[in-house]
Amino acid sequence: MWAASCLASCCASCTCGLCASAASGITRRSARIAYCGLFGLFLVLSWVLREVAAPLLEKIPWINTFAETPSEEWFQVEAVLRVSLGNFLFFTIFALIMIGIKDQNDRRDSWHHGGWAVKIVIWVLLVALMFFLPNAVIDVYETLSKFGSGLFLLVQLIILLDFVHTWNDAWVEKDDNRWHIALLVITIVCYIATFSFSGLLFFWFNPSGNDCGLNIFFITFTLVLALVFAIVAFHPQVNGSLLPASVISVYCAYLCYSGLSSEPRDYACNGLHKHSKGVSTGTLVIGMLTTVLSVLYSAVRAGSSTTFLSPPSSPKSGRGKPLLAPSDVEEGKEEKKDARPVSYSYTFFHLIFALASMYSAMLLTGWSSSDLDSSRLINVGWVSVWVRISTEWATAALYIWTLLAPLIIPDREFS
Numbered sequence: 001m002w003a004a005s006c007l008a009s010c011c012a013s014c015t016c017g018l019c020a021s022a023a024s025g026i027t028r029r030s031a032r033i034a035y036c037g038l039f040g041l042f043l044v045l046s047w048v049l050r051e052v053a054a055p056l057l058e059k060i061p062w063i064n065t066f067a068e069t070p071s072e073e074w075f076q077v078e079a080v081l082r083v084s085l086g087n088f089l090f091f092t093i094f095a096l097i098m099i100g101i102k103d104q105n106d107r108r109d110s111w112h113h114g115g116w117a118v119k120i121v122i123w124v125l126l127v128a129l130m131f132f133l134p135n136a137v138i139d140v141y142e143t144l145s146k147f148g149s150g151l152f153l154l155v156q157l158i159i160l161l162d163f164v165h166t167w168n169d170a171w172v173e174k175d176d177n178r179w180h181i182a183l184l185v186i187t188i189v190c191y192i193a194t195f196s197f198s199g200l201l202f203f204w205f206n207p208s209g210n211d212c213g214l215n216i217f218f219i220t221f222t223l224v225l226a227l228v229f230a231i232v233a234f235h236p237q238v239n240g241s242l243l244p245a246s247v248i249s250v251y252c253a254y255l256c257y258s259g260l261s262s263e264p265r266d267y268a269c270n271g272l273h274k275h276s277k278g279v280s281t282g283t284l285v286i287g288m289l290t291t292v293l294s295v296l297y298s299a300v301r302a303g304s305s306t307t308f309l310s311p312p313s314s315p316k317s318g319r320g321k322p323l324l325a326p327s328d329v330e331e332g333k334e335e336k337k338d339a340r341p342v343s344y345s346y347t348f349f350h351l352i353f354a355l356a357s358m359y360s361a362m363l364l365t366g367w368s369s370s371d372l373d374s375s376r377l378i379n380v381g382w383v384s385v386w387v388r389i390s391t392e393w394a395t396a397a398l399y400i401w402t403l404l405a406p407l408i409i410p411d412r413e414f415s
Helices: 003-013 016-023 028-052 072-097 107-113 116-132 135-172 177-205 213-234 242-260 281-304 346-364 382-408
Strands: none
Touching: 028 072, 028 116, 028 346, 072 107, 072 116, 072 135, 072 346, 107 346, 135 177, 135 242, 135 346, 135 382, 177 213, 177 242, 213 242, 213 382, 242 382
């Protein structure tokens, strides 16, 4: 009865000895890396429980409350969602605690950077307690996770835009035509990838003999957006570049595919329904590594970016402050305690991890539903479809706004 909750607790607590010894060595300078490590532990634990916890969850009466035992996949989704909820609550609590911190003299600043042994214990307890909650609570969290994942994708877009613009500016400023040619080649490759991928979408999601007008609209609109990005970026009054436009075009094509692949497997216009739902171990490993790199990079970049995370009182140090910036602490020099402003928003930093917890849960479960009616289907749900498609459209609107905003609001400074 208590097996699954004990397993979750043991899997997390078995590393507590090592974590506690390492906690004393975590400084202000390495705190953000430590949060990423804790998030990585969440991903590993979710992966492990997804593979092994199903037989144990079947024996817990407040989870398996059904007259007919659900499929193994239902319990796998349930395990991932419960671990995700614990991780989400951990970072959400810290996001709320850190609201309003402006300088390092605030007592809560030390809570953000220190006390790692206590933090690990709290994290373990939260994850373990999630396995004592009724299914109705997890169902609500699952629904919220779909929308939270869409919001995380938008934040990920901002991070991607920041990276692409920095990359473009760095290569344009180089006084060497080889760098300019490289930019042109990468741009062309991105556009070829966008249109080629869109062609595959027409093949996969518009099977012959079926009326798939909705899918055709989604794919066609994605192609139209790619053309609009290029036209707006090329306009002489817009300070744009084709490299960011091409990268965002690929990103929108991916979001379109992600949305279409979420259509129910028994939907006639989902050509992927003919494929087996099983995947090879190699595919799972590659997908997991891609997920880890994407989520962790987004979280780290969010925590170190000064373009949209810095509070008004913090010193601006340029577009791309490195993760371990010398300004955080300088070896051999005493830190000033006279109301030194924080370099980034702690609340937003933790909020990124909270949203990433939802996004990771959706990736690990294939955006599956824990609802019994769809427990035999993978990657299913019209809610997931519209969340992802809406995220694509919001991505397009946000990117176009970044290009047009300086013209619409000329009196405001856009860095």
